[in-house]
Amino acid sequence: MGREFVNIFDGWADSYDASVSGKDPEYRDVFNGYETILNEVAQRVSGTIIEFGTGTGNLTAKLMEAGFSVIGIEPNTKMLDVTAKRFPSIQVIDGDLLEFKVVNEHIDAIVSTYVFHHLTDEEKGLALKKYANLLSKNGKVVFADTVFLTEAAKQAQISKERNRGFLNVVEDLEREYYTTIPILEELFTEAGFQVEFVKMNDYVWLMDATKK
């Protein structure tokens, strides 16, 4: 479940770091302030952390630099290999946002950047309930991802990208499950979290949730 987009990353593993550093004009706005976004996520957590969708390990690096204990979970074999080779001292295991096995660990926080939109809204709700069961009171979920204020704002952004010929971004926005702040607020609250949202760029919002 939630793995329908995993193969797309086979073709992106080698060029992903060029995209996040702004070399792909189509994705420049999506990754605007990428380093700040990763730092902001890392600053809001501590302890033993599950990171979903490690990709090439850029958020993992921030968490490791801060001295945290990281368990990486990544469904794409190529991406998993990149993170595992970059950080041989940590566990990077095959799994996804919904299906993962973490044995005998006390988990303080769950993080991800540019990943949560791979789940439908229904799956997002199931995943958040699963995370709530794994965390103790005051445990944290901190995600950063493309989110829109409203469905109308999403459609306006798709039109803007179509008008400037950024058809890869249009395809991405129409293919995957980019959702809205009110829907996410409801899903986090229903799962037992208190959540706040912080706008990071034209696409990305940070979701900082604390288990009640």
Ligand SMILES: C[S@@+](CC[C@H](N)C(=O)[O-])C[C@H]1O[C@@H](n2cnc3c(N)ncnc32)[C@H](O)[C@@H]1O
């Ligand atoms: C856009 S990349 C983000 C990588 C990294 N987190 C970053 O911020 O640079 C998305 C990552 O999520 C992974 N992914 C795709 N579907 C997933 C799922 N259902 N659960 C967890 N990770 C998933 C992809 O394989 C890819 O490594």
